[in-house]
Every structure is written in structure tokens, then in C-alpha cells.
Amino acid sequence: xxxxxxxxxxxxxxxxxxxxxxxxxxxxxxxxxxxxxxxxxxxxxxxxxxxxxxxxxxxxxxxxxxxxxxxxxxxxxxxxxxxxxxxxxxxxxxxxxxxxxxxxxxxxxxxxxxxxxxxxxxxxxxxxxxxxxxxxxxxxxxxxxxxxxxxxxxxxxxxxxxxxxxxxxxxxxxxxxxxxxxxxxxxxxxxxxxxxxxxxxxxxxxxxxxxxxxxxxxxxxxxxxxxxxxxxxxxxxxxxxxxxxxxxxxxxxxxxxxxxxxxxxxxxxxx
Amino acid sequence: xxxxxxxxxxxxxxxxxxxxxxxxxxxxxxxxxxxxxxxxxxxxxxxxxxxxxxxxxxxxxxxxxxxxxxxxxxxxxxxxxxxxxxxxxxxxxxxxxxxxxxxxxxxxxxxxxxxxxxxxxxxxxxxxxxxxxxxxxxxxxxxxxxxxxxxxxxxxxxxxxxxxxxxxxxxxxxxxxxxxxxxxxxxxxxxxxxxx
Numbered sequence: 001x002x003x004x005x006x007x008x009x010x011x012x013x014x015x016x017x018x019x020x021x022x023x024x025x026x027x028x029x030x031x032x033x034x035x036x037x038x039x040x041x042x043x044x045x046x047x048x049x050x051x052x053x054x055x056x057x058x059x060x061x062x063x064x065x066x067x068x069x070x071x072x073x074x075x076x077x078x079x080x081x082x083x084x085x086x087x088x089x090x091x092x093x094x095x096x097x098x099x100x101x102x103x104x105x106x107x108x109x110x111x112x113x114x115x116x117x118x119x120x121x122x123x124x125x126x127x128x129x130x131x132x133x134x135x136x137x138x139x140x141x142x143x144x145x146x147x148x149x150x151x152x153x154x155x156x157x158x159x160x161x162x163x164x165x166x167x168x169x170x171x172x173x174x175x176x177x178x179x180x181x182x183x184x185x186x187x188x189x190x191x192x193x194x195x196x197x198x199x200x201x202x203x204x205x206x207x208x209x210x211x212x213x214x215x216x217x218x219x220x221x222x223x224x225x226x227x228x229x230x231x232x233x234x235x236x237x238x239x240x241x242x243x244x245x246x247x248x249x250x251x252x253x254x255x256x257x258x259x260x261x262x263x264x265x266x267x268x269x270x271x
Numbered sequence: 272x273x274x275x276x277x278x279x280x281x282x283x284x285x286x287x288x289x290x291x292x293x294x295x296x297x298x299x300x301x302x303x304x305x306x307x308x309x310x311x312x313x314x315x316x317x318x319x320x321x322x323x324x325x326x327x328x329x330x331x332x333x334x335x336x337x338x339x340x341x342x343x344x345x346x347x348x349x350x351x352x353x354x355x356x357x358x359x360x361x362x363x364x365x366x367x368x369x370x371x372x373x374x375x376x377x378x379x380x381x382x383x384x385x386x387x388x389x390x391x392x393x394x395x396x397x398x399x400x401x402x403x404x405x406x407x408x409x410x411x412x413x414x415x416x417x418x419x420x421x422x423x424x425x426x427x428x429x430x431x432x433x434x435x436x437x438x439x440x441x442x443x444x445x446x447x448x449x450x451x452x453x454x455x456x457x458x459x460x461x462x463x464x465x466x467x
Contacts, residue, residue: 012281016288023299030306041313048322049429049466108339151335253329 053086053256053269054109061261066106069195071169076105076195080202085266086113087259088250089145095266102204103267104192104247110151111250114188114205118243125239126223127157127181127215134185134246141246142185149269151249155186158214158226165226165233168194175214185248187213190226190233192247206231211242311461312420320376321435321463327369328352328433332359334467337383338431348388348403349411352381352433377449379438379460382411383467386427393422416452420462429466437461 049055057066058075065082068075077084084103087095101113119141125133135142157178164170172191188205190212196205208230216224216235224235227242236242250269259267328334337343337358343350352359354373360366372378392404412418417436424432440450440458450458 012285012288016292019292020295023295027299027302030302034306034309037315041315041318044315044318045465048318048325108335110335251330252335253326 049253051255051257052109053250053254053267054106054111054252056256057103057106057111057261057267064198069105069168072107072172072191072195074105074107074195077103077204078196078198078202079204080198081204083261084204085116085259085261085263086111087266087268088113088149091257091268094264095268100263100266103261104188104205105195109252110153111254112192112247113250114192114247115245118245121242121244122240124223124237127213130213130223130239131155131181131183131186134187135183140185145185145248149251149254150184151251152182152184153186153249154180155183155213156180156189158189158212159217160190160214160226161217162235165190166194171214185246187211188245188247190214193228193233207243207245209241209243211239211244213247308419311416311459312423313463314461317435317437317461317463318465320437321433321465324369324372324376324378324381324435325433325465325467327372328359329467331366331369334359334383338467344385344387346403346406347411348392348407349382349384351411352383374449377437377439377447378435379449379452380414380417380436382417382421382434382436384421384432384434386430386432388421389424389427389432414452414460416460417462420464424464426464426466431467432464433467434462434464437463 061077061083065079065084066075066077085095086101086103087099088101090096090099092099098117100116102116104112104114106112121130121133123129123133132140134140137143156175157180158175159178160171160174164174168191171189171194175189175191188210191214193203193205193210193212196203206228208228210228212226212228212233214226216226218224222237224237225239225242226233226235227239228234254269257268259265261267334352337350337352350356354365354370360369388404388407391400392407408418412421414436417434420436421434424434426432438450438452438458438460439447440455442448452458452460
């Protein structure tokens with residue numbers, strides 16, 4: 001008879017419990033939905049970033065082949081024969097030899113590549129003329145390229161003195177302090193060559209007679225370029241007999257479309 | 272005999288339960304409010320729109336030069352990047368295609384921030400950094416909602432982020448149009464950040 005209070009209290013407790021459960025159910029659902037949406041957004045963003053060539057190479061390349069070089073603030077492929085081949089301007093498999101390039105390194109997410117096959121120059125061009133020759137949109141090397149993936153960058157004249165030519169940090173510092181021209185295509189610098197040395201001085205860029213864009217500092221008023229003479233850096237004013245291997249920088253976030261960087265299965269790039 | 276006791280017991284129970292319910296409801300409301308705010312953050316449709324803008328900037332503008340210029344973020348942790356940002360496009364004050372995208376996507380604001388803004392301007396600040404953070408918020412991130420969004424960011428995997436604010440509403444015919452938060456009714460802003 002005396003359990004009216006008990007009954008009303010039980011009713012209030014029951015309502016409270018039901019209300020509490022409803023709130024818990026709604027909040028749990030909301031948290032679950034939030035987690036799902038966060039994962040979805042995260043996947044979408046990964047998709048947006050994820051097919052980036054530079055990011056992929058940084059993840060996939062061997063730690064002994066791609067190393068960070070603090071002296072030039074850049075990641076560089078080093079050693080005798082790293083897996084740094086890339087197919088530029090073609091999606092054909094196997095990559096046509098004329099489209100085969102190798103990656104020099106990655107600076108600020110920008111991939112710098114060098115052509116495997118050389119081209120010829122028949123005139124002793126001075127620095128600006130040489131760049132004009134390479135970048136002529138009608139007859140130059142640039143005209144043969146699919147330019148939508150190439151970045152316009154500074155190309156430095158160098159003017160590096162002989163006494164520092166073996167010192168990477170000094171050469172790099174002198175190069176980037178020299179006069180520059182903004183253009184698409186250039187040539188490898190001496191610093192690119194020195195930066196490709198591994199600890200045992202194996203160097204995949206050590207191809208005899210390769211012409212460097214870096215010029216010798218002289219008082220002659222004429223262009224003297226450094227080049228490789230049987231592994232030794234020398235300089236000359238006659239570039240007509242030398243190996244010209246064009247170099248350029250790919251646009252940031254160039255898409256990666258497969259490959260493992262070996263010569264037979266080079267990295268493929270999109271767009 | 273103990274009717275008085277039962278009555279008091281019931282009153283006490285009801286009071287305690289009511290207090291608990293009020294507390295629960297306020298917590299619930301706060302969660303709902305946060306959730307309602309968060310639906311305007313990183314909405315997938317707007318993430319894609321922002322990625323088109325980002326791609327366009329990467330491939331057609333001087334955004335890399337701006338990022339790499341040591342002076343760009345010397346005084347502030349942010350810069351408002353838009354169609355009329357000086358030096359954004361080579362040899363021209365603006366870019367018609369980018370301007371068109373900006374209008375069609377109903378972009379209201381776009382801020383380029385270094386990840387330092389996320390890492391440095393958080394928690395207890397002092398000295399130079401505090402001043403730089405305050406100046407940044409006062410001069411470049413003036414919108415209260417944009418500021419809240421940036422403060423909710425915790426991804427620092429990229430060195431720089433593009434934070435985009437889209438403002439949209441529906442016109443009388445149900446079409447989505449651009450609008451100004453605070454000035455136009457039913458105007459909603461959506462926020463997206465992408466590494467760049």
C-alpha cells in the first residue's frame with residue numbers, strides 16, 4: 001500500500017534511463033559518423049597528395065641511393081648506378097630511349113632530371129646563347145619536349161674558380177651567387193656531379209666529356225665551361241666535341257604513374 | 272506514517288534527476304553545436320574544389336617562389352592569396368582563368384600559411400612568437416570562423432597549407448550562389464585546408 005512513492009520514483013528513473021540511452025545512442029552515432037567522414041576526407045586528401053612523384057620517390061627509393069645532402073639542401077641520387085630512371089614525355093612501355101631520363105635529385109618537392117641520350121652542339125655558344133639554343137621554342141631542344149610538366153627555373157652562369165672546383169659546398173655557393181637566367185632547360189652543374197658521389201666516390205654522372213653549365217671564372221671575357229675529362233673536372237672553350245645532356249626541373253606535384261626507377265621499368269609520370 | 276518521507280524522497284529524486292537531465296542536455300547541445308560547426312570543415316565536395324584551385328596555382332602561378340621567398344613569412348605566419356595578389360601570376364596582375372574559378376567556386380578567402388602557424392601559435396605563447404601570431408590573426412585571419420577553423424588544424428605533414436573559405440547560400444530559385452557571411456542571410460562558409 002505504501003509503495004506509491006516507490007512506483008513514481010521507479011517511473012522517473014525509467015524515463016531518465018530511456019532518455020539517457022537515447023542521448024548515448026545519438027552521440028555514439030554522431031561520433032561514429034564523424035570518424036567515418038574524417039577517414040573519408042583523409043583518404044581524399046591522400047589521393048590528392050598521394051600520386052606525387054617526388055613524395056613517391058622519397059618513400060620508395062633506397063636510403064643508400066637517395067640521400068639528403070645538407071651542403072646543397074637537397075636529396076640526391078648517389079652511387080654507381082642508382083634506380084633513378086624516369087620516362088618523360090611518353091607513356092609507351094618500354095620507354096623509348098629518347099624519352100629516358102635520370103633523376104639528379106629532389107629539392108623542395110621539385111624533381112630535377114637529366115637526359116640519358118646526349119644531343120649535339122655545333123657552335124661554341126656563350127652562356128646566354130647556349131641557353132637560348134636549348135630553349136628555342138621553334139628549333140631548340142625545348143621544342144621537342146612536352147613542356148606541360150617542366151618548371152621554369154633559374155639557370156646560373158657559375159663563374160667558379162679552379163681552386164674550389166672539388167669542394168661541393170663552395171662550388172654550390174659560387175654557382176647560386178652568379179648571374180641567373182630564368183628558363184626551362186639547362187645543363188648539369190658541377191655541383192650536380194659532385195653531389196652524385198657516394199662515400200666510395202662512385203658516381204653515376206661520371207660520363208667522360210659531359211659538359212657542365214658551370215663556367216670557369218676567368219678574365220678573358222669569353223665562355224669557358226667545365227666538363228668531365230676521364231673523371232677529372234677540367235675546363236674548355238670548345239664545347240662542340242662534348243656531350244650535351246639537357247637538364248630540367250619537373251613541376252611540383254607531377255603525378256606518379258608507376259615504375260620502380262630501374263632502366264627497364266623507369267618511373268612513369270602523368271599529364 | 273511515512274507518507275511525508277515518500278513525498279520528500281520523490282521530490283529529492285526528481286530534483287537530482289532534473290539537475291542531471293539539464294547537465295546532460297547542455298552537454299548534448301554543446302556536442303550538437305560542435306558537430307554543426309564541424310560539418311562546415313573539410314566537406315568532401317569542397318576539398319575537391321580546393322584541390323582544383325591548388326593544382327591550378329601549382330601549375331600556373333609563382334606560388335613556389337612566394338613560398339620560398341624568405342621575406343614572405345618574415346613578419347606574419349599567413350598571406351591572403353587571391354586573384355589580385357601581387358606577383359602571384361607571372362607578368363600579369365591577375366589571371367582570367369583563376370579569377371573565373373575563384374568566382375564559380377564562390378571562394379571568399381584563401382590564405383597561404385606555413386605549418387609554423389599550426390605548431391607555433393598554439394598553447395602558451397610569449398615574446399616574439401606571440402607578437403607574430405597576434406599580428407597574423409589581426410591582419411590576415413580576421414574572420415572569427417576562419418580563425419576557429421585554423422585553430423582546429425593539427426596536420427603538419429606539409430610545410431605550407433592553403434586554407435580556402437567558400438561562402439554560399441541559396442537564392443529564391445534554389446540555386447547555389449556566393450554570399451558574404453554576416454551581410455547576407457542564410458550564408459554558410461565552408462573551410463578546407465590542403466598541403467601545398
